[in-house]
Amino acid sequence: MARRAISTDKAPAPVAFYSQGIVADGLVFTAGQGAHDPVTGELPDGIEAQTRRTLENVDAILRAAGSSLAEAVKVQVFIADRADYSAMNDVYNTYMPDPPPVRTTVQAGLGRGMLVEIDVIART
Numbered sequence: 001m002a003r004r005a006i007s008t009d010k011a012p013a014p015v016a017f018y019s020q021g022i023v024a025d026g027l028v029f030t031a032g033q034g035a036h037d038p039v040t041g042e043l044p045d046g047i048e049a050q051t052r053r054t055l056e057n058v059d060a061i062l063r064a065a066g067s068s069l070a071e072a073v074k075v076q077v078f079i080a081d082r083a084d085y086s087a088m089n090d091v092y093n094t095y096m097p098d099p100p101p102v103r104t105t106v107q108a109g110l111g112r113g114m115l116v117e118i119d120v121i122a123r124t
Contacts, residue, residue, distance in 0.1 A: 020064075023065050050116050054117065055069065055091070071122040077092070078108040
C-alpha cells in the first residue's frame with residue numbers, strides 16, 4: 001500500500017510530528033483539526049464559529065488531496081462540552097453531503113482553547 005502525505009498552507013500547520021493528511025488506497029485520512037486560523041493561529045469565539053473554521057480546515061486538507069467533504073465517509077467529532085452538541089451539529093449539517101457520512105461524537109478534553117476537533121476519512 002503506497003502512502004502519500006498531504007500538506008497545505010490553507011489549514012493550520014501541524015504542532016507535533018504528524019501529517020495533516022495521508023492518502024492511501026483511494027482514501028484520504030485527515031489529522032484531527034481545530035479552528036485555528038491557518039494564517040494567524042487565532043481561534044474564533046463560540047462553538048458555531050469554531051465548527052465552521054474546523055470544517056474549513058478539514059476541507060482544505062481534503063482538497064489538497066483531490067477530495068472534499070462531499071466525499072467524506074467517516075467523521076469523528078470531539079467536543080469540549082456536550083452542551084455544545086446541538087449548536088455544533090447545526091453547523092456541521094450545513095457542510096455534509098446527503099446521505100451524511102457515518103459519525104462518532106464524543107466529549108473530550110481538548111487543548112489549545114479548542115471547543116471542537118474533527119478528523120475525516122474520505123474517498124479521493
